[in-house]
Amino acid sequence: MTQTATGEAARDRVERAALELFTSRGFDAVTADEVADAAGISRRTFFRYYPAKADAVWGDFAAHVERLDRLLHSADGGRPVLATVCAAYAEVNDYRDDDLPALRQRMRLILTEPALQAHSQLRYAEIDRVVAEHVARSTADDPAGLLPRLVAASTRAAATTAFAAWLADERTALGDQLRRTFDELAAGFPSLRG
């Protein structure tokens, strides 16, 4: 219990330090040693917490994916699949206002730093798997089939695009941006025809 508590606290310190250092000096210019030092742990322990330097930016991403999975499992089967996926994305990313600055910082890093951009693909693959499985359940299809894969990949593309737009424009809420972007996708890009 105490160990878990200190472990959690240490992880929190690491993630704060990582966000701070990477933002101010750039991901590549900061060594894992520096992050570990700033968090008061050893380099070795850092790499036990996070399998890669980049993972310190993502926090507990497995829990994130698990939440998304649960939401999709418990979703109303009568609703259109895209609407369900959009709502799940929106709910998973519905942060408290106090957490928004950290979220912005994290997403800005992930979307701009090449090394993190590359690493993100590995995280996104976990999301895609969960979404593809949901589509497969809804359509009695193979999760590895064309449609589940396509829906997973393109909704994820929509979500990251929405994130980028949200970062660029401080005014609109993330949830609204997600819904707007999904609408565009689901309707086959109506503004291209207008």
Next chain:
Amino acid sequence: MTQTATGEAARDRVERAALELFTSRGFDAVTADEVADAAGISRRTFFRYYPAKADAVWGDFAAHVERLDRLLHSADGGRPVLATVCAAYAEVNDYRDDDLPALRQRMRLILTEPALQAHSQLRYAEIDRVVAEHVARSTADDPAGLLPRLVAASTRAAATTAFAAWLADERTALGDQLRRTFDELAAGFPSLRG
């Protein structure tokens, strides 16, 4: 001239060796030294040819992107944007039959090896930029705006999905697979409603 020729030949040897070694033993289990040795060049020269080990799999990708860019620039402006992008993707990936085995090998590596999957994001970003610029030209929009980004990201998602489906199913041609996948995307996933 002779230098360029040997340089080209050496690059060719490297790419063959890389494909062969990575396929048989896995990307991570093969060191850059081994690839360099197999191609008859030094490790140092290997990293002058390719900035990263993963780049040996991609060949001359810049030329690929440039071809795509030219195709999009010279496309018929009256045609729907998605159709133009689809046709450009199909034409850029219209390989001779002799080259298909190598293409399959390459794509299988890129889509299955985690390290290559991650690295691919950096290459895809170049494609996305070109496509987003095309959409922006067609709609008199900002390339960094929502619609160009969304179209670029989701068409790229469609293209990679089509590639994966093509890998899984030997029977259908790559171009047909691309067109089928783009149709699904452009129509807002009609098979989800059926």
Next chain:
DNA sequence: CTTGCTCCTGGCACTGGGTGCCACTAGCCT
């Protein structure tokens, strides 16, 4: 032929990410 220039190459050494191994400590159970 020789000198000088340029480009390509390879060797060397170094940084930094990531990992296996081991020794140490802290709690905890009996």
Next chain:
DNA sequence: AGGCTAGTGGCACCCAGTGCCAGGAGCAAG
């Protein structure tokens, strides 16, 4: 107290990638 377990840190190692420098091939002018 003795033994078990889990977390930690130090150490050594491998490998990707880079800067630097020393050759060597080709070419031009003398």
